[in-house]
Amino acid sequence: MQRQGYEATGIKQISQQANVALSSVYHFFPSGKQELATEAVRHADQEFADIMREALATEADPAEAMIAVTQVLAEYLHNSDWLDGCPITATALETAGRILDIQRAAAEAFEHWRALVAEKLRHTDIAEDDILDLAHTVINTLEGAELAAQVSKSAEPLEIAGRHLARLINSYR
Amino acid sequence: MQRQGYEATGIKQISQQANVALSSVYHFFPSGKQELATEAVRHADQEFADIMREALATEADPAEAMIAVTQVLAEYLHNSDWLDGCPITATALETAGRILDIQRAAAEAFEHWRALVAEKLRHTDIAEDDILDLAHTVINTLEGAELAAQVSKSAEPLEIAGRHLARLINSYR
DNA sequence: GCATGCCTGGAACGAACGTTCCAACCAGTA
DNA sequence: TACTGGTTGGAACGTTCGTTCCAGGCATGC
Numbered sequence: 001m002q003r004q005g006y007e008a009t010g011i012k013q014i015s016q017q018a019n020v021a022l023s024s025v026y027h028f029f030p031s032g033k034q035e036l037a038t039e040a041v042r043h044a045d046q047e048f049a050d051i052m053r054e055a056l057a058t059e060a061d062p063a064e065a066m067i068a069v070t071q072v073l074a075e076y077l078h079n080s081d082w083l084d085g086c087p088i089t090a091t092a093l094e095t096a097g098r099i100l101d102i103q104r105a106a107a108e109a110f111e112h113w114r115a116l117v118a119e120k121l122r123h124t125d126i127a128e129d130d131i132l133d134l135a136h137t138v139i140n141t142l143e144g145a146e147l148a149a150q151v152s153k154s155a156e157p158l159e160i161a162g163r164h165l166a167r168l169i170n171s172y173r
Numbered sequence: 174m175q176r177q178g179y180e181a182t183g184i185k186q187i188s189q190q191a192n193v194a195l196s197s198v199y200h201f202f203p204s205g206k207q208e209l210a211t212e213a214v215r216h217a218d219q220e221f222a223d224i225m226r227e228a229l230a231t232e233a234d235p236a237e238a239m240i241a242v243t244q245v246l247a248e249y250l251h252n253s254d255w256l257d258g259c260p261i262t263a264t265a266l267e268t269a270g271r272i273l274d275i276q277r278a279a280a281e282a283f284e285h286w287r288a289l290v291a292e293k294l295r296h297t298d299i300a301e302d303d304i305l306d307l308a309h310t311v312i313n314t315l316e317g318a319e320l321a322a323q324v325s326k327s328a329e330p331l332e333i334a335g336r337h338l339a340r341l342i343n344s345y346r
Numbered sequence: 347g348c349a350t351g352c353c354t355g356g357a358a359c360g361a362a363c364g365t366t367c368c369a370a371c372c373a374g375t376a
Numbered sequence: 377t378a379c380t381g382g383t384t385g386g387a388a389c390g391t392t393c394g395t396t397c398c399a400g401g402c403a404t405g406c
Contacts, residue, residue, distance in 0.1 A: 007178065010364085011364065012362085012364085021384045021386090022385090023384055082269070089320065090178075094267060106324050110325070133336070137318075137337045140317030141310065143316070143317035144312070144313030144316035147317075148312070148313050148316070152280050160309045161313060167344060183392080185392085185394085195355090197353070199396080200354080
């Protein structure tokens with residue numbers, strides 16, 4: 001779903017790629033595809049949070065840490081032939097306004113990731129209100145840059161985003 | 174496709190909603206769905222460019238103009254019950270790496286929109302290299318903020334993005 | 347009025363979709 | 377050994393998908 005989105009990903013395709021019986025999928029996700037997708041988004045939430053947490057920890061300075069994050073994301077993207085961008089964006093977008101469970105799970109994921117960034121920014125003397133705003137823009141700019149990088153098959157949007165986010169953060173202290 | 178993405182949007186659904194015979198769709202788009210989607214992306218490219226051009230023109234100062242753009246985007250989003258975000262993101266993401274024509278059309282759209290922003294920024298004394306970088310981040314942050322606004326059904330991400338983009342631009346002069 | 351294009355209506359195709367069902371299976375425990 | 381719970385294999389359901397085909401309509405040109 002990260003690569004193809006919700007609709008293009010079939011349950012049979014999932015069961016085959018996982019070497020698992022189709023019945024088993026319906027055994028563990030009785031409500032079908034929507035339940036599976038919701039859990040997939042929640043799983044991707046945790047997985048992506050781990051990646052970000054680790055990348056943020058490599059640099060003590062929050063501004064520098066942003067650059068580290070964009071570098072890690074660029075690596076993942078490049079190593080997967082520009083296929084593995086944000087794990088939930090595609091699914092979130094095409095189900096927005098149609099499948100509320102998935103939309104809610106996606107909203108919670110963004111909130112979760114924002115909290116990680118905010119946590120990192122609290123090691124500065126930036127005011128709490130500004131920190132919360134910055135966390136918004138950091139995640140949103142990363143999302144947009146990852147999308148652009150994927151579509152253009154280039155790491156440049158992510159590199160630029162890293163530098164600009166660092167500059168924006170530094171402008172608050 | 175703006176609302177549902179590529180896979181979830183059927184050709185029959187399109188022909189019905191357009192009050193047009195299914196045969197007519199295949200008459201004008203002989204190569205089928207992929208060709209139709211590619212043209213749809215190109216059309217959305219122009220349409221979105223018009224919206225941005227108009228919004229950018231409402232404010233003489235480029236930094237202020239960014240806030241105007243986010244306000245306009247927030248309006249569109251709110252008026253459509255948070256359904257009409259960026260017209261190509263969903264389609265671009267789920268076809269990335271799978272349908273090259275669509276991916277190319279999407280990349281050209283982003284390039285087109287960046288050029289509009291760069292054009293506006295040339296009314297300042299910012300160095301050309303910085304202008305091109307800023308255009309990248311402006312579009313990418315708008316994309317990310319629009320996604321977040323749509324998923325969270327709130328205009329807040331766009332409002333914050335507008336303020337931060339203005340601040341970032343002003344930091345260059 | 348008649349012929350020559352382009353366009354449409356409607357039916358049909360095979361394939362894939364999500365989902366359901368049930369018999370068979372295979373741990374465990376007693 | 378017998379039983380019981382959870383898990384699987386495989387076939388089948390109806391529906392929808394993208395696509396194809398062709399006879400008919402309907403203007404425009406002579």
